Amino acid sequence: MATQTTAKPANLKLLHTTVVLQTAAVFLQSVTAGLMMTLPYGHVLHSAGSYTLWVVTVVHLVVAVLAWRPGGGSPQPIWYAAGFLALITAQVYIGVFHLTALHVPLAAALLVASVVYLFRIRR
Template sequence: MAAQTTAKPAGLKVLHATVALQTAAVFVQSITAGLMMTVPYGHVLHSAGSYALWVVTVAHVVVAVLAWRPGGGSTEPIWYSAGFLALITAQVFLGVFHVTVLHVPLAAVLLVAGVVYLFRIRR
């Protein structure tokens, strides 16, 4: 009897890669936040990273919709990506307006949520 392999559809592979990239970008943002406090050009890296993270999150929404549409699977990745986009957008505005009292805790929430969802979606 031949062993059966269950290959994941290409859309799910791209979705997994996008979530991994997004989670890595959130982690890099925590590093650039530390650099912002220690080196003169750290704020430039943190700012550039925030906009890059926002673009990756928009791509995550698009990929989630495209991964769902062909097979008619769960809409959970769409809801997660849309919620994450809303939080990242709020995070960018909090950072631009220097509302550190909300910006820092939200960053921690985003990092934990990203890691948890990455492990969850990999199952």
């Protein structure tokens, strides 16, 4: 089921752009996770990427609200953005406490969810 919105095209374009950035940031986090295992400074890149991803996700939530409110579109993107923000926040804490058994599968699920949502809103 595609997301139905009647928001202004500029707002939808901005929403799409933030989801593209979010998806790219999630993907880059998997790259920096690999670097973390192979380079002495890889953990710095992974940590910086996690906070960057968190900020991008907050921006995604703000843009989803802006796309919904003035244009009268569907609030469905807000629920996705809020859920993703909650999961990213949990992911940051799980990573800080080195709970790898939870951190890695959640990371994979977040990447898949972000890619699926990206393709969903492109329609």
